[in-house]
Amino acid sequence: MNKTLLALALGGLLSFSSTTVIASPQESIQSSVEYSQFTSKRQVVDQLLSDAVTAFKSPARISHAGFTAKMPSNMEIVTNRLLEAYQLEPYRTDLLISAANAQIYNKNADRAIDLFEQVLDVAPQDVDAHSYLAVWQHFNGNEAESQKHMQTLKTLNEGRATDIQRIFDTVNRIVATPLKETLGKERKGNTAIITLGYALNPDGSMHEILIQRLEKTLAFAKKQPNSMIVLTGGVPKNHKTEGKLMADWLVDHGIARDRIIEDNYARSTVENALYSSYALARHNIDHATIISSASHVRRGQTLFEIASWQTGPKDITFDTVSAADKPLDDLKVPSQGELLGIYRDALRTYGMWSYRSYPLEQR
Known part of the structure; x- marks a missing residue:
């Protein structure tokens, strides 16, 4: 790909706004920019996603007590590249979900919630979006909002609603259990x-x-x-x-x-x-x-x-x-950072992939 032309396309055509305008159901969403004079839109999107992967795989890391994650600045780059790609491909809600989860890694649950809400603007019955919003509103202490999404989940997918409630109950029980350094009595069985x-x-x-x-x-x-x-x-x-x-x-x-x-x-x-x-x-x-x-x-x-x-x-x-x-x-009381990591990884273990936009795919 001609890098000069691509730079023109990225620099001259892509100005990202945190607010995404959603068309009405009757209005077809189409790009208003003619890309053929520069390069194909697909090539621009592919390059943006490649840049996101590069930032995600950056060797800059922080590590403490078993937690290894990308530096927040890297995750901001990941978010921005995904959202720039979404501006070009506004049907790709996977890009929004991936960007929202990058903000969870960035420890910015409020911004992630905003992005998950944008998914519902496009797909109001998206089970994963309602699941994420139930969890992160609960994490933020917004129980009324969390329960609103739980009620919607019960109508869309009762099994998912049951599983999310089970995650809540599991976390609540575990964080309420005192930590111990000493070894208990010998257990029988396997x-x-x-x-x-x-x-x-x-x-x-x-x-x-x-x-x-x-x-x-x-x-x-x-x-x-x-x-x-x-x-x-x-x-x-x-x-x-x-x-x-x-x-x-x-x-x-x-x-x-x-x-x-x-x-x-x-x-x-x-x-x-x-x-x-x-x-x-x-x-x-x-x-x-x-x-x-x-x-x-x-x-x-x-x-x-x-x-x-x-x-x-x-x-x-x-x-x-x-x-x-x-x-x-x-x-004794888990920090907000520890709780965020618990809920984030609980969803991943359950099977909800954080990143779902090829080539940036990770559970």
């Missing part, structure tokens, strides 16, 4: 210990936070000698993965390797839950204890419970043990 990974150092060595989690795992594994151990984490650094290094560390400290299942593929807490849930199902686990940092375990438990809805075992239960990255007294 039990498992699940240790969540943490981003490796650039040289491929384990971060101190991950070693703290392993120390908890080691103590628990000795107390529960019959428990299976699931180690999950697959973001490679210097050709090494968290799962493999965690397994080697435990074996070096006396744990039999045949007790260990490694997940060397999960790139996020969502994938930790999705991939490990099949190991729990395969071994018909009755109860699993999740070990992670104190600021991370509530999100981990929420996602593992939701993942088990699809995989089973049907009556599996979960609890958590915290490696104290922060004093537990400081974490």
Whole structure:
């Protein structure tokens, strides 16, 4: 593609406004600009989406207590490129949904809500849009608005409404449960210990936070000698993965390797839950204890419970043990940032993809 012509098209023709004008049902939405003199509209949209992917995959990252996400500035670029593409293709509501979820990652629930509302302007019966709005209005404390969307969901898709309410109930129960650092009494039955990974150092060595989690795992594994151990984490650094290094560390400290299942593929807490849930199902686990940092375990438990809805075992239960990255007294009440991450990833684990605009697609 001629980059000069494309730059003219992007610079001269695309001026983004946060307010999208929606045509009446009888009025066909058509672009008022003739693109053929510059380049095809499809090429412009493709380039905008390519720019969004580039920003999304930028190596600039922040990481704490197992949460790895793109820098907010990157997500602002992602949002803007998606919305510029939407201005050109106003039937592509997937672009609006992807842009809204980028703002959730940007911790701007208000702007995300505005964008989800624009989806309903186009498609007032969109089940996903009503689901997102029920959740994020609930997160913002706007219960009347949340319940309005829940009532609409019940008429459109009663099963979805039931599932969203189940997510609310699950989160409420988990955040109301006190965090604990100590190990409880030995459990009977088919039990498992699940240790969540943490981003490796650039040289491929384990971060101190991950070693703290392993120390908890080691103590628990000795107390529960019959428990299976699931180690999950697959973001490679210097050709090494968290799962493999965690397994080697435990074996070096006396744990039999045949007790260990490694997940060397999960790139996020969502994938930790999705991939490990099949190991729990395969071994018909009755109860699993999740070990992670104190600021991370509530999100981990929420996602593992939701993942088990699809995989089973049907009556599996979960609890958590915290490696104290922060004093537990400081974490009694989850912060808004922690709650946002819990709800965002709960929806992803449930199956609602955050990004659904090729080539930017991600659960």
